[in-house]
Amino acid sequence: MAQTFAEKILAKKAGLDHTVPGQIVEITPDVALSHDNTAPIYGIFQRMGGERVYAPKMHAIFIDHAAPAPTTKHAENHRIIREIVADQGIEYFFDVGRGICHQVLVEEGLALPGEVVLGSDSHTPHAGVMGAFGAGIGRSEMASIWAVGSLWLRVPESMKITVNGEFHPGVTAKDLALKVIGDLGADGALYMSVEWHGEAIETLDLSQRATLPNMMAEMGAKNSYIPPDEKVIAFLDGRAKRTFEAVYPDPDANYDQSYSYDAGTIEPMIACPHTVDNVKPLSAVAGTNVDQAFLGTCTNGRLDDLAAAAEVLKGNKIATGTRMVVIPASSQVYLDALKAGHIETFLEAGAIIESPGCGPCMGNHMGVPAVGEVSISTANRNFRGRMGTKESDVYLASPAVVAASAVAGEIVHPKDL
Amino acid sequence: MSVIKGRVWKYGDNVNTDVIFPGKYTYTVSDPKEMPQYALEDLDPKFAKDMQPGDIIIGGTNWGCGSSREQAVVCLSEANLGAIIAKSFARIYYRNCLNNALPALTCPEAVDAIENGETIEVDLAAGEIRCAAGTFKFPPLPGAVMDIFAAGGLIDYTRQNLEKKKI
Numbered sequence: 001m002a003q004t005f006a007e008k009i010l011a012k013k014a015g016l017d018h019t020v021p022g023q024i025v026e027i028t029p030d031v032a033l034s035h036d037n038t039a040p041i042y043g044i045f046q047r048m049g050g051e052r053v054y055a056p057k058m059h060a061i062f063i064d065h066a067a068p069a070p071t072t073k074h075a076e077n078h079r080i081i082r083e084i085v086a087d088q089g090i091e092y093f094f095d096v097g098r099g100i101c102h103q104v105l106v107e108e109g110l111a112l113p114g115e116v117v118l119g120s121d122s123h124t125p126h127a128g129v130m131g132a133f134g135a136g137i138g139r140s141e142m143a144s145i146w147a148v149g150s151l152w153l154r155v156p157e158s159m160k161i162t163v164n165g166e167f168h169p170g171v172t173a174k175d176l177a178l179k180v181i182g183d184l185g186a187d188g189a190l191y192m193s194v195e196w197h198g199e200a201i202e203t204l205d206l207s208q209r210a211t212l213p214n215m216m217a218e219m220g221a222k223n224s225y226i227p228p229d230e231k232v233i234a235f236l237d238g239r240a241k242r243t244f245e246a247v248y249p250d251p252d253a254n255y256d257q258s259y260s261y262d263a264g265t266i267e268p269m270i271a272c273p274h275t276v277d278n279v280k281p282l283s284a285v286a287g288t289n290v291d292q293a294f295l296g297t298c299t300n301g302r303l304d305d306l307a308a309a310a311e312v313l314k315g316n317k318i319a320t321g322t323r324m325v326v327i328p329a330s331s332q333v334y335l336d337a338l339k340a341g342h343i344e345t346f347l348e349a350g351a352i353i354e355s356p357g358c359g360p361c362m363g364n365h366m367g368v369p370a371v372g373e374v375s376i377s378t379a380n381r382n383f384r385g386r387m388g389t390k391e392s393d394v395y396l397a398s399p400a401v402v403a404a405s406a407v408a409g410e411i412v413h414p415k416d417l
Numbered sequence: 418m419s420v421i422k423g424r425v426w427k428y429g430d431n432v433n434t435d436v437i438f439p440g441k442y443t444y445t446v447s448d449p450k451e452m453p454q455y456a457l458e459d460l461d462p463k464f465a466k467d468m469q470p471g472d473i474i475i476g477g478t479n480w481g482c483g484s485s486r487e488q489a490v491v492c493l494s495e496a497n498l499g500a501i502i503a504k505s506f507a508r509i510y511y512r513n514c515l516n517n518a519l520p521a522l523t524c525p526e527a528v529d530a531i532e533n534g535e536t537i538e539v540d541l542a543a544g545e546i547r548c549a550a551g552t553f554k555f556p557p558l559p560g561a562v563m564d565i566f567a568a569g570g571l572i573d574y575t576r577q578n579l580e581k582k583k584i
Contacts, residue, residue, distance in 0.1 A: 024559065037486075040447055048575040066444055073445050122485040122509060138487040138513040144575040148582070152562065186431050187479035191508045220479060222508050275431060362440035362484070383435040383483055385459040390436075 002250035004158035005225045006193035009133045009247045013116055021157040021256070028150045030242070031110055031127075032058045033119030034142055035101045036065040039080040041120060044143035053088050054149035060092040060110050061085055062101035067357040069096070070365035092241075099330025099356035102126035102214065102298040106206075107332050109239035113228040113246035118142070118151065123298055123380065125221055128213035129206060130236070131228030131246050133193075136217065156193040156222045157256035158249075163200040165262040170414060172308070173208040174300055174378070174398040176261070177215040178269035182279025184259075190220035192256065195249060200263035201226060206235055207302040214299050215380050218276040268413060271396035274384040282401060285411050290395075291373040293324040293406035296354075297361050300378035300399050301329030303336045309403035310342035312414050318350040319409030325352050325367035327359040351406070363388030376405045419542045421499035421520070423471035426464055427533035430477035434489035434510065436460040443486055452488055453496035470497035473539065475531050477503065481510025487517070494519040500539050502546065502555075504528050515562050516571035522546070527553035 001018045003011065011018050014025035034041055038061050045053075053059065061081065069075035078096065085093045094104050102123055105111045113131035117124055120142040127134030137151065145151050161180060181188070194216045201209065213224035228246045236244075268282040295301070295309050306328060318324045326346050328334035334356055337343050346353055352367065359366040361379045368388035369375050375387060375394045382394035395411065404414040436459040438452065446452060457464040474493070480503035481489060490513040493501070500520035514521035520541060530550035531537060537548040546553040558566060568574035 024562075036444055043447075044572060048572050049579045050575075071445070077444055077447075120485060122483065136485040136509050138485055138490075138509060138516060140487060140516045140571045141512065144571055147575050148578055154559070186482055187505060187507070190479060190505060220482060220507055275433075277431075362435075362443070364441065364444070381435070381483065383433045385439050386435050388441055390459045 002252040004253040005249040006156050019155045023155045026150050029118040030115035031117040032145050033060045035062045039077050041139050041142045042084050045146045048147050050147040053146045056089045059090045062094045063096045064100045064357045066364040067096040100298045103329040109241045112244040122217045125224045126214040128225040129210040133223050135223045158193045160195050160255040160258045162198040163261045164198045165264040167263045172398045173211040175269045178279045181219050181277050186277040187220045194221045194224040196226045207304045273393040288411040290376050290405045292375045293402045294377040296327030297379040299380040305399040306337045306342045309399040310345040312403040313349040316407045318406045322409045324406040327354045328356050330356050376402050421539040423473045423499040427475040431479045433483035437489040438492045449491050449495045452492035456492040471499040473499045474501045478505045480506050482507035485509045487513045490517050518570040522555045524555040
């Protein structure tokens with residue numbers, strides 16, 4: 001029986017020959033990802049009667065959402081997490097400064113082909129860049145996994161997005177993701193598994209690819225998958241923490257919905273306030289005043305994102321009256337960007353560099369907007385209030401467009417600088 | 418809790434977790450009892466002040482999209498909200514509702530028919546919503562999660578499972 005990726009991997013994990021959409025299976029994940037919410041999860045775990053976690057090696061714990069701590073209350077949360085990690089013997093713990101959970105999980109060789117990552121974070125589908133099944137779950141569900149090691153999952157319907165052709169220079173995976181979300185809507189893939197296929201996806205490097213499954217959370221997807229090719233295998237050589245066996249969908253699998261895109265028709269896109277599916281071509285909003293530009297997040301805070309922005313900023317200055325905040329997604333990205341000279345470029349242009357983590361993405365710290373201000377950001381969400389105050393506008397775009405807009409003080413295409 | 422009766426608070430499509438429970442509180446408000454005062458803060462400031470136990474939220478499509486934050490459910494379940502009826506739910510939000518024993522019911526026809534502010538009845542056992550415009554049927558909760566619901570939520574369900582394993 002021909003199966004999609006989701007049907008096949010959930011069958012494998014549940015010890016079944018095959019599964020069908022709608023079926024409920026109970027599975028044990030390979031990775032249980034949690035972050036700053038680890039302390040509240042531990043509280044639920046204790047209310048459940050939990051004492052020792054089911055499998056310490058299953059855990060990957062990160063402090064990234066408000067790191068380093070902006071307030072004493074946050075610092076206390078961090079302290080409690082460190083105590084839990086020590087007490088439970090959690091090996092894969094990544095403290096303040098290491099970076100954003102989804103990026104670091106990949107860098108550390110903990111997101112692996114053919115594995116299941118369940119995370120108490122909505123952008124856990126990110127792990128699909130390595131051919132893993134990544135899905136977000138709630139805190140109580142995570143606590144239950146800590147206690148008993150397993151969780152129920154509904155086998156999702158699958159959507160196949162095929163992208164052929166070639167991207168124009170300056171057009172990125174972010175623009176593709178925004179185009180698709182704009183076309184299909186915020187609930188376009190509700191509860192579904194979104195697979196990315198086609199030559200245009202194959203030609204993207206891993207960093208660019210990662211933006212696609214990361215952003216499928218904004219289309220309601222349960223998980224998103226890119227077939228792991230030789231680029232993935234090469235990346236994992238000497239890095240993978242476990243041996244793995246990739247899972248591929250059958251060529252004649254049954255997809256609930258299929259879409260095709262020609263990469264050559266994609267242009268720079270912008271998600272406008274206040275929903276991610278309110279997508280317009282860049283040209284439609286060019287000229288909009290920008291108070292703050294934010295380059296970073298799990299969506300677009302990797303080395304090639306910083307490189308694209310640095311290329312735009314080289315020899316330019318951030319506009320008077322506009323701020324630019326740069327946050328590398330991880331300490332590794334930071335170091336690589338430093339060695340490549342990008343950090344110097346940012347500082348010379350007048351940008352602010354903050355330490356790796358989520359930063360102002362969900363309004364915690366390191367550059368939240370003032371009332372009435374307009375931000376342009378490389379993040380994945382622009383919901384009202386997302387960055388701290390509901391009285392502000394957030395536009396989402398690719399790194400080069402964000403950097404160019406910082407220089408111009410208004411939304412602009414890099415070629416028009 | 419078989420029959421729930423309450424006043425309707427009706428909202429639109431794609432109501433996201435950032436307006437249901439703002440992100441800035443996610444690591445500063447950790448006691449569930451403190452969460453209801455922030456419920457729907459950036460959507461409808463009147464809600465937290467005026468809602469009564471048993472009241473019912475009516476949402477459009479994709480209710481609860483965005484962040485996985487469970488507080489966006491707990492701020493409502495702690496306030497003893499009776500149910501949420503929507504045209505469709507975001508996946509994680511839906512799971513969080515069931516895991517917190519907050520009835521999350523999918524019934525597009527009822528959503529269109531029910532008026533903001535009216536008082537309606539939801540009969541979980543009969544699978545019926547009774548409102549001024551008539552009676553609407555909704556599909557029963559998925560069988561595999563009924564056990565969790567019956568236990569009063571995932572916390573109690575897992576506690577019972579752990580106890581069984583320890584014996």
